Amino acid sequence: MAKAAKNYKRMSEELAGIIAWFESGEIDLDAASAKYEEALKLLGQMETYLKTAENKIHKISIGSKD
Amino acid sequence: MDTVFTPADFVAVLNQTLEFAYPSVIIEGELSNFKVSKNRWVYFDLKDDEASVRFFGTVYNLPGPLEDGLTVRVIGAPRLHERFGFSVNFRSIQPVGEGSIKKAADLLYKQLEKEGLFALERKRPLPSMPRSIGLISASGSAAAADFIKILGERWGGMDIYFSDVYVQGEQAPLQLTAAIEHFNQLSVMPEALVITRGGGSADDLAAFDDERVVRAVAASRIPTLVAIGHEIDVSLAELVADLRASTPSNAAQILVPDKKHELTTLARTKQSLSQFLDSIYESERKDLTTRQLFLSSHLKNLFSKELENLSSSRKLIEALSPNAALRRGYALVKKEGKHIASVQRLTASDSLNVALADGTIDVNVVEVKTHG
Secondary structure, three states: OOOOOOOHHHHHHHHHHHHHHHHOOOOOHHHHHHHHHHHHHHHHHHHHHHHHOOOEEEEEOOOOOO | OOOOOOHHHHHHHHHHHHHHHOOOEEEEEEEEEEEEEOOOEEEEEEEOOOOEEEEEEEHHHOOOOOOOOOEEEEEEEEEEEOOOEEEEEEEEEEEOOHHHHHHHHHHHHHHHHHOOOOOHHHOOOOOOOOOEEEEEEOOOOHHHHHHHHHHHHHOOOOEEEEEEOOOOOOOHHHHHHHHHHHHHHOOOOOOEEEEEEOOOOOOOOHHHHOHHHHHHHHHOOOOEEEEEOOOOOOOHHHHHOOEEEOOHHHHHHHHOOOHHHHHHHHHHHHHHHHHHHHHHHHHHHHHHHHHHHHHHHHHHHHHHHHHHHHHHHHHHHHHHOHHHHHHOOOOEEEEOOEEOOOOOOOOOOOEEEEEEOOEEEEEEOOOOOOOO
16 A cells, blocks of 8 residues: 655655754765755655645445445 | 144244344343353343343344443344244344443443553554555545545645445444454555544444444554544543544644645755855855965965075075185185195295285295194
């Protein structure tokens, strides 16, 4: 039932990892720029997910209701 | 002429007639002589002021523990047994009326409490962002519609597997139980199970105090959220669930975050990261400026020191220059252009050139004398 595709929770965890990296205090400018780009990409994907993802209803039958 | 039956024939004919005339009867009355034999067979009578009817069945059709004096509604088939006489074989028995429902629920509550089914330690957290939800509710009900609507307004990208069941009436306990068990038997189970219905009378909500339903909720491997749209009495199914909500809409609010709030958080995160990166750039710029200043100052010192060294060297060189000695009154003697530092190779009448500070003179040696 669960999708294998990259989901919001996973993206959220990745973003949390990047924020933690920024907060670690040992920042290299080149690495920070690369991480920032990575974060922007993730943020974009997360925004798109929130704005476009819709729920799918699957009706399932367990015996008859009648 | 009147028909004469054997006892067996009479039982068979009467049962045939009963099956035809009353395939199913619903009888409501006061429970008496209730007993369970060998943990399997159930016997009781239903009575009112004028009559009493015997019933027979199995524990599997009980809604939970019952006791004499409760008012119950029983559905079953009347039958004449070859040896034990007349009884109604029941397939469903439900307490009716607020008092009886409450009393039956209290009996079950005590039993389940002893078993620890309401213990807080049993409660599991529900996933914060479930990707799949098993929804057990009545299709077309306001409860299901509200839950799905609010869920969609708050969060997307989920697969909702909707099991349409009766949430009240005779079939409700078995359908609810079957649906819970179905989701729990899937090879890939949904991440959360939501069982919901709107409010109603005590009779309407009786299925959620049914022992089979309550035990199925308690036994669910999938974390459960039970939401019944009422506030006064909490059903036993809600008490054994991992989480309860006051209404179907409230269930959706509890189950998933709000995407509007999440979007605001993302915007703030973006801003914070940008500011953070800017501060890193600023810090690096300051660092670079400091280094430049340091290097510049260091080079300046180095040049200055070298210039001093050069000046000293120049003075030293100048001090060591023969011209300096000449200026102090010394003379430089040359013979045939070569500097003479000794009298050893000189003889009388040699022509010499003597350089002084302000000019030269050519002289002839008159006599050579050595010291000592």
